Amino acid sequence: MRTAYPILFSLALCGTMVAAASSPSTAQSGWVALARMNADTAKADFSATTSTRESRLGHALALLSGAEKTATNLQNCRRELIDLRDEDSSDDYGIAATYYLARIAQHYEKEPDIAAIISTYRDLLSRHPGHPVAELAAPKFAILLLYADVASDEQDARFNEIEALLPSLKHPHNQRDTRLVLADAFLRLRRNQERAYPLINYCLDRGLILRSTRLNQYLLQAAEAARMLGLRSEALRHYERYIETFPHDDKTDEVRRLVQRLNGEPEHA
Amino acid sequence: MPRISLRLIGVCSLVLIAFGISIWRVALPRWEENHGGKTILRFCHWQLEPGVRRAFDALVKDYEALHPNVRVKQITIPGHIYLQWGSTQLVGGQPPDLMQIGQGISRGIYFNDFLPITSYVSAPNPYNAGGPLEGVPWRKTFHDGMRGSFDAKTMECFGASLCNNTLRIFCNRELLTKVTGSDTFPTTFAEFRQLHKRLQIYNQEHGSSLLLIAGSKFSSQIFFRNLSANQTQKLGSRLNPLMDFPVDDKDFALSYLEGSWDFNDPAIQQGVRLISEAAAMMSPGFSQTGNDQAHLQFAQGHAMLMVLSSLQATGIIEGSPFDVTIHPIPQPQLDDPDYGPQMRGPIAEPALKTYGAFGITRSSRHPEIALDFLRFITSQKSCRKYSRLSRNLPTVIGIEPAEEMRPFLPNMEGYPAGPDLKTHAAVIALVEQTRHLLAPPISSPEQYLATLKDGIRDAMHTDLNRHIRNSFFSIRLVEPSIGANIQLAASQPDNDELISKMSIQLGAQTDIEASAYYTQMRLRKVDGLTP
DSSP: OTTHHHHHHHHHHHHHHHHHHHHHHHHHHHHHHHHTTOHHHHHHHHHHTTTSHHHHHHHHHHHHHTTTTOHHHHHHHHHHHHHHHHHOTTSHHHHHHHHHHHHHHHHHSSSOOHHHHHHHHHHHHHHSTTOTTGGGHHHHHHHHHHSSOOOHHHHHHHHHHHHHHGGGOOSHHHHHHHHHHHHHHHHHHHOOHHHHHHHHHHHHHTTOOOSHHHHHHHHHHHHHHHHHTTOHHHHHHHHHHHHHHOTTSTTHHHHHHHHHHHHHSOOOO | OOOOOHHHHHHHHHHHHHHHHHHHHHHHHHHHHHHHOOEEEEEEEOOOOHHHHHHHHHHHHHHHHHOTTEEEEEEEOOHHHHHHHHHHHHHHTOOOSEEEOOTTTTTTOHHHHEEOOHHHHTSBOGGGTTSTTTTSBGGGGBTTTTGGGEETTTTEEOOBOOBOOOEEEEEEHHHHHHHHSSOOOOOBHHHHHHHHHHHHHHHHHHTOOOEEEOOOHHHHHHHHHHHHHHHTHHHHHHTOTTSSSOOOHHHHHHHHHTTSOOTTSHHHHHHHHHHHHHHTTBOTTGGGOOHHHHHHHHHTTSEEEEEEEGGGHHHHHHTOSSOEEEEOOOBOOTTOTTTGGGOSSSBOOOOOOOBSOEEEETTOSOHHHHHHHHHHHTSHHHHHHHHHHHTOOOSBTTOOOOGGGGGGSOOOOSBOOOOOSOSSHHHHHHHHHHGGGGSTTTOOHHHHHHHHHHHHHHHHHHHHHHHHHHHHHHHHHHHHHHHHHHHHHHHOTTOHHHHHHHHHHHHHHHHHHHHHHHHHHHHHHHTTOOO
């Protein structure tokens, strides 16, 4: 009987080594499946190795995929994320767990505690600057802060807070999305072309806007803002890029007329 | 010994025969595959137009000639039962290998039912080898870059399409010549009105009861929408302080609730008058008439015109015992004293966009053959043939449309369309229910607007709240997928395709989220819930 223990131990060790060796590939295939919204395959892949924090995060997100189907999925997802965060809130998986717990609170609670969610986003951004997941909070933070019913002074302060956040953002998609949320809010809530235009222009000049419907909207918005601000050459540059990028849009003919009109006018810029 | 009635024997026999036929129908494809040694590939769609079916038959024949071991079956299902039929097939786990996506199939969650083909669309289509599109990525061989087949939430591609359409008026040339003495078709709404008057005079003189337009519910919707969108061009731009272009339909509804415009606005008053005038040109009872009945009226020579999409062209042209000519819908001009003042100019048509892509079903037993067939039918050579036989505009680049199809090409010269009352289902339903007040015998724009006014606020509220709910649903739906792409991107920092996909997903989610919160904020103000 005594000799059985070393054999069992060796077998267990081998098993663990095999599982550990196969874990990156199953986690990877789990992420691929989840990226394609194939939650069942992702769940199976992540369940195969629940020993790593990466697999546990993947499993939790796979459960979140099925959260619309049953409340149990959401409960289990939340429990897993809380465990991940409580075990270590500052490694990659703890940070991701904190972020997704805030997203769940924002989008799955009947009456979300917006102040608490804002505070979590603010915390993530200040404690983990440049982290790929923590930084995702920036545009979400901006949306919650700006589209709230607050007094004008408070709104000013919020605009300034988001503007001050911009230089700290490291990832191009977060730089872009936070700027565009801010620009849209300047336009929608304040009709302020002057502060919105440089934000949009920044994204256009660096080729950060990839989706064609979005590029269509912001190229036209930038051109119109520049025209209204009297920046004639800037306006022409955006209009011409619009015509070149969207030669068959139903607005292109009108844009051509605007270019002709601008070219026929004396320079104001 | 008990006697068994003949009736019982008859009923039992019928049941057995029906059962046998059902088994035979279900088992035949499998039997053919197992014993005939051939792979059976099935594809289904709702394009019942004869030209489309014939064109697909021709492509199938070509494909089978190239691949003698494959037999391809075309299944056509009427559009009004496509959703029910398709859903049953998908749930039953035995759908055709390729299904046309649309009419409610997939409901935006493509991954449940279809396989993504994203990894293949950046590679060249092998069936374009030896031609001018050799080496060109499959995606770039389409006029719209396959935009119609991409799911914005996941940025995955779910199929390829041969379908697009434009809206046109089909005219019985003989009747036009008989009534007006010329085959010149009106190009402006004022001339169109003249044509209607000439027809009324002709009817009085000849004791006939010819109609101007064989109307149907579908054609009236597209005809009226086309006309009313030019009356809101200036109003739509006035409501947009951020640029000199009209607001979209959602902002149009929100600005109504905020009191920025009302039904006394000249744009609305004239738009309604224009629709009322157009309704008087259509056959009586058009809002309860189907396309088939309207087509019959037209084919029998009871009506001079029909308003339909280019997809129906072959059916109409071949099913009519007279010359059919194709024309754009005549629009009011700026010098029109009634309708010109509210316009910026005739509306420009957008570029052709594909729709109704064929997706490879998840339960397909031959996904690789389905992909191969999809590549074959969307090659330049096949698309040229399809386009010629179906009289559809080509979706693949580098194909010159046939002379008779040129009238279907979109006219992109003009001005952007104004907004319309078509935010979502509740407003559309209210407008459709009330529209009869604009048509004879009532023809009362005042009564129409008064009735609309009673229900429009509630309907807009319902639609905007639904829009917000749908937006939040999309945000939740895509969250785990984005999370996964972030993890994948962290381990593959040089994978540009993955990083751009993730970036686009994030941008789309942020846009949807910001727009939903902004709409919510404006609605709260409308409801007086905030200062």
